[in-house]
Amino acid sequence: MSKVDEELTRRLRGAQRPVDVDELFEALERRRSHRERVRRVQTGALAFAVLASTIAGFVVLRSAFEVDEDTNVGDGFPLPANGEIVFSAGSPDGYVHLYAMQPDGAGRRRITDFGSDDTTPEVSPDGRTIAFVHQLEDATPAIATIPIGGGVVTWLTDGELFVTDGPSWSPDGTRIAFAAHDGESQRIFATNADGSDPRAITGDDVHWAEGPAWSPDGSRIAFAASPISGDEAPSVWDIYTVAPDGGDLTNVTRTSDRSHDESSPTWSPDGERIAFARQGLEESAIVLRRLSDGRETHVTEGSFVEGSPAWSPDGRWIAFDRAGVDRDPGEHPARQDLWLIHPDGTGETRLTTDGAFDPTWQPLPAGSIEPPASATPEPTASPSPGTHGRDIGLAFPVCHVENLTGIDWYGEGTVGAAWTGARVRPDGRCPEEGTGEYVVAADIDGDGVAEPGGMGYFPSCLFCRPYATSDLNADGVLELVVLEEASSTPSYSFYEVSVPTSERSPGIYNLSVAPPGAPEANLSANEPLRLVVGGDEGFSGGVTCEAYPEAPTLVYTWVFGEVDADTDLEVHTTRLQLGEDGIFHVLGSDDSLAPRSDPPTIPTDSACGVDFHPAP
């Protein structure tokens, strides 16, 4: 280490804040318990949201069009009508999700419900697709798209670009602009709507570029950026415009007053004015600027911190977020809510009271009265299987997919399927086999795609596959057995499919062990049942069955003896029965010792309609 490094290290380290470990640990435990509780409850919400949104989208489209027939202005050129307002809001699960509601605040619905922060949405010119910033919890944020009714997320950028701010569609819907840090600088980029051909639009003339907004005629992109590099503090942000090819960079709001920051430009539908947020030492307001002569008017009075203005497609409203109105002492950061106001400063209306930000509008082009795209698209094979994963109908592509087809879950003649696989990484590439987040998914209704519920997150799984189905509790509905065939100790885990209830969306769910479990046999209460079989390092196990099909009882036997030891062998036999409550109950567990000279036989024959055999 050089002397400079040593000096920097010495000066940076030093006295640390005191930490009350007991208090912190208790706080963490509370947060963890809350998170787990919320996650369990929320697992069931998405399917209903998707179905409801499809219906609601149709209704909103129709009603909005009917209401706004008289909004054609300008030179006889019809402006799009106002559809829903799409926005971001925090959730009790700790993530930020996308929502939509009608412009009067009614009909609020959730669009995304993933383990991610989904922010800065913008709806495509045809009103069907939302582009947004999608950040999984430990991944580089990316630009992604999702149908406005919810459904499959498509990543448009990879981990090479650290996306920092929201997308903006070109008026013809073919390109999407966004802000990202490329390792050197934060610039405005644009990519084709399918993620191909990403190009930097801004160079080194401006710094910390953010908030791109494509003009209605497609000839300019407005954005906020600092004319001063990050090395010079404090930086200031002005509103710029630039041609989509990066030429003709223009500072629109340059003033000699360096005490103001400007952000989040949005164009009027006629392209003649830009609205933006201005924050300074004395004011914080939404401001309109006429491009022809630079004349500015204040839309809001500036009593609060306001941002993210979004001009409505019909030109009559500006939606924006406002922070600090109900700020509680000590709240950090100040909560934002959505407001509406006419461009002339009248008609100010509060839309939300429980926290929301980044509003945008769904445009409804004339003649677009038709339902939005299906929320359950047909599964499509990736152009490069193995690299980008497969779309099986979940909200993300899946890699290392194994399937089991021809499953009639309810015995009604509907042919479904089951899948296992690893969730694709945020950069669009597949994780290594056996790493990443594994999912188990099922097609219950026979439409060829996985139901959204229950896929959850499962521990990494090596060579997993849906192995067999059997009615393990004699209720007429099949259960799924998943085999993990790693090394010489394969294991079986068990899943049930679920019809929609108030707590669960249709999907497939892990089957657990009822309390008190069988601790001596290492079958823990409330944990998913996982039966390890095969032989490895002195361990061998097997499964057989009794009383099938009337009252199926799994008989799990395993034997263990330390390798190269002369102690007796541990022998455990546990009987389990799957109840109608969807939990495996331990009927009894025998624990004994056996001499090494007389090891017990491990049963490996077919059982309960499943061939529980150790993998080779």
Next chain:
Amino acid sequence: MRPTVGGDDRSRGGRPLNEAEIRGFLSHDYARVVNAVALASGSDPGAEDAVQEALVRAWIRSERGEHIESLPAWVTSVALNLSRSGWRRAVAERRASRRVRAPGEAAAASASTEDQVEVARAIVALPRREREVAVLRYLLGFDTKETAGVLRIGEGTVKSSLARARAHLAERLRVQDLEANDVEGR
């Protein structure tokens, strides 16, 4: 004796974090990591929340079988991402805070000496990537490989960013004199 599932620990998942390990992190690493995230993100309250959130996520993930090789590195990586996310979505809040606090004040508020305040301000003035690399190196002591892993960038990018950060910091903190006598080189 519990029957173990074979395979190496990396690919097969690990055991859940236990209370002693969580408390150990809180005692030995928590304050350092919070300081690092605060400096990297420029938000002191946000850093504390981000680190606690990352720690809870590590805890939950470990209970689901995910192996976390280095808790400080994992928590730092996730907390930095969380702080970036918050930084991105709270533009209004960021700008508002600038009205009452000059840049660097928030992070500097956690520094206790005049010397540290000066360093904190110098760090906050760096471009974001240089700032993150410098904080991981000088405050948390991560080497190039660890830093690349935490930030999910290439080792070459770490080296070039650190070189630029180092030059900027040396200039701002007036440690060029040391550099002149630096016989070990860079």
